[in-house]
Amino acid sequence: MSSVKIENLHASVGGVEILNGVDLEINDGEIHAIMGPNGSGKSTLASLIAGHPDYEVTSGSILLDGQDVLELEPEQRAQKGIFLAFQYPVEIPGVSNANFMKQSVNDIRKAKGLEPLKAGEFLKLMKEKAKFVEMDKSFLKRSVNDGFSGGEKKRNEVFQMAMLDPEFIIMDETDSGLDIDALRIVANGVNKIKDGKKSFIIITHYQRLLEYIVPDFVHVLSGGKIIKSGGSELALELEERGYDWLGETNDEVVA
Amino acid sequence: MSKFLTNIEKEWDSVVDFPIESKPERLAYLEDFKQKGLPTRRDEDWKYTNIGFLNKINFSSGNGSKINSELISGIIISDLDVHLVVLVNGKFSEDLSQFESNENLKIIPFSKLKKDNHRRFKENFGKMTEGGHRFENLNRALFSDGLFVELGGNYKAEKTIHILNIANCKDSPVIINHRNLIVAGECSNVKIINSYYSIGAFESIFNTSSEINLDNSANLTYYNLQNDDQDLSHIFNTTRSQLAKNSIFSDFTFSLGGKFIRNELSCRLIGEQSLANLYGLYLADQNSLVDNHTFVAHEVPNSTSNEFYKGIIDDRAKGIFNGRVLVKKDAQKTNATQQNRNIVLSDKAQINTKPELEIYADDVKCSHGATTGVIDQDALFYMRQRGIPLAKARSLLMFTFCYETIEKIDIEQIKEYLTKIIKKRLNI
Incomplete structure (x- = not known):
């Protein structure tokens, strides 16, 4: 179960309004792509759903399976199954990937009232999921994202996604800065995680990721609002024609 | 006369002649201390460090009740095989110590030392602290015992030496003036731990003064472990080192517990290709204060120093870092780095950090950096x-x-x- 309902969401950062009433409904297992020009509020929407403390919701709601998540702390949202694949994954020198995931997996299990995984079970899980993104096991010992290339960082995001088995996944420009091989690895990883029950928001500038991960719906976010929605064919049309033909793209705000 | 000086006078009365130094020989140091008195915050070196508490504690070097040997196993590092030298209230404790001393590795308490039998002792004792600061002079006047360690040429000590300073404060507040003299012969290799532990409900004041001499190609690592009582322990710890050609001195200072800690560490690089590593880590919270003053002097060409101090300050605690680096005129090709990084966790916590670089040579590589921040929010x-x-x-x-x-x-x-x-x- 993972339906998401975003209603009339308004948000600002430092007093500047960035989202002007976003409405979006995602049913179980659906994949929604959000495209749009730079500065249209896409990343803000992603950060906001995850609970970034810098963004202030001025009105509206985000319901996950009927429960408003706006009152929840970021960790509580994660424990409820919200996962954000970061556009810029953060480096944490001194914390190994393996240790990071061990804390993460077990904290989420704890919130669900489950026992922590036994060392053996955890290792097995890590090995299995590392294969999803063709990640060498030496990565598990390295510090989180520390000194990773752009492509490695994004693969690491998808690896973590596989480890945590979330229900609602937001991918924030996971394809940016990836060459074609890395893009294929990342997309394959996501396709293995997809199980028909998890819901996705995929934020991207380009249609090419959507060739690998085919969305059910495509939305255009511009000026802090969704100005057009359609099927996966809309992404192709946007690729060809850009955003100008949709109008309303001039009142851009800072992301 | 301040209460501190009155108490010091009383201590002086109980000073006895040592075979290595008679009481009259030590009088000059007491006079010097009395004349200068305690430093105040008007002294540049003590600007951020208030030691007013010294006038509030009614200390003596006390004898205290007996220490149970079972206690020792709880405060040493488990599974580490060491030469253990225990001093209780500044006096060597035969019962609690466990070490072997021989010609290659001499470990001898001052109280058992005959100066004339040990050439290296005679050559080095008190040399580095001569003309030193007030607390060193106070130590020289009042020291109740100390430890002489000498490594013979080429001797590589397998076991670490652990000097454990215990303050027995069960009956009354205690002051401890204790000295170390460590001489590492040519190509010798040794690791030494210096740690502090207070027992009882009264205050402890440690005033440790250490002299460390490294001959050519010696390699000595010195661990200062300060993890004592958060409310009652006060540590003044001065270490002076001197590095001959090709020698390596690594100092680790971990200040993890104590109401007041002042470390003064100086390294004189007097031999080419010598290397000094200075690492510090401090965690200060509640009302505690941790002050690290370091001084590295590059006196000859081609020597290197790496200094890396970091700490976390919380609650109303205070941290002070003052790192002075001197590169003398002839010390070309010096390589010196210094870094001080701090995390401040509360509005009332304070850190004062001050790098001081004095460079008189023109072909050197020196860098320094100090950062103070909060936890990485991203x-x-x-x-x-x-x-x-x-x-x-x-x-x-x-x-x-x-x-x-x-x-x-x-x-x-x-x-x-x-x-x-x-x-x-x-x-x-």
Whole structure:
């Protein structure tokens, strides 16, 4: 179960309004792509759903399976199954990937009232999921994202996604800065995680990721609002024609 | 006369002649101290460090009740095989100590030392502290015992030496003036731990003065472990080192517990190709104060120093870092780096950091940097987004910050010991 309902969401950062009433409904297992020009509020929407403390919701709601998540702390949202694949994954020198995931997996299990995984079970899980993104096991010992290339960082995001088995996944420009091989690895990883029950928001500038991960719906976010929605064919049309033909793209705000 | 000086006068009455130095020989140091008095915050070196508490504690060098030997096993580093030298209230304790001393590795308490039998003692004793600061002079006047360690040429000590300073404060507040003289012969190799522990409900004041001499190609690592009582322990710890050609001196100063800690560490690089590593880690919280004053003097060409101090200050605690680096005119090709990094966790916590570089040579590589910040907010959000609760994410990031220093230690047992202490402090 993972339906998401975003209603009339308004948000600002430092007093500047960035989202002007976003409405979006995602049913179980659906994949929604959000495209749009730079500065249209896409990343803000992603950060906001995850609970970034810098963004202030001025009105509206985000319901996950009927429960408003706006009152929840970021960790509580994660424990409820919200996962954000970061556009810029953060480096944490001194914390190994393996240790990071061990804390993460077990904290989420704890919130669900489950026992922590036994060392053996955890290792097995890590090995299995590392294969999803063709990640060498030496990565598990390295510090989180520390000194990773752009492509490695994004693969690491998808690896973590596989480890945590979330229900609602937001991918924030996971394809940016990836060459074609890395893009294929990342997309394959996501396709293995997809199980028909998890819901996705995929934020991207380009249609090419959507060739690998085919969305059910495509939305255009511009000026802090969704100005057009359609099927996966809309992404192709946007690729060809850009955003100008949709109008309303001039009142851009800072992301 | 201040209360501190009155108490010091009383202490002087109980000073006895040592075979190595008679009481009259020590009088000049007492006079010097009395004349200058305690430093105040008008002294540049004490600007941020208030030692007014010295006038409030009614201390003596006291004898205290007997220390139970079972206590020792709880305060030493488990599984580490050491030469253990225990001093209780500044006096060597035969019962509690356990070490072997021989021609290659002399470990001899001052109280058992005949100066004339040990050439290296005679050559080095008191040389580095001569003309030193007030607390060194106070120590020289009042020291109740000390430890002489000498490594013969080419001798590589397998076992670490652990000097454990215990303050027995069960009956009354205690002051301890204790000295170390360490002489590492040519090509010798040794690791030494210097740690502090107070027992009882009264205050302790440690005033330690150490002289460390490294001959050519000697390699000495010195661990200062300060993890004492948060409310009652006060530590003044002065270490002076001198590095001959090709020698390596590594100092680790871990200030993890104590109401007041003032470390003064100086390294004189007087031989070419010598290397000094100075690592410090301090965690100060509640009302505590940790002050690290370091001084590195590059006096000849081609020597290197790496200095890396970091700390976390919380609550109403105060941290002070003052790192002076001197590169003398002839010390070309000096390579000196200094870094001080701090995390300040509360509005009332304070850190004062001051690098002082004096460079008189023109072909040198010197760098320094000091940062003071809060916890990396991006990393914090990232960890929370992965389901890790805020408090735990913060602790993990702080542990990471500390571990950078711990991982430089090459004795596994000390690493584990410190990891345990730090994890406990950070509630991990």
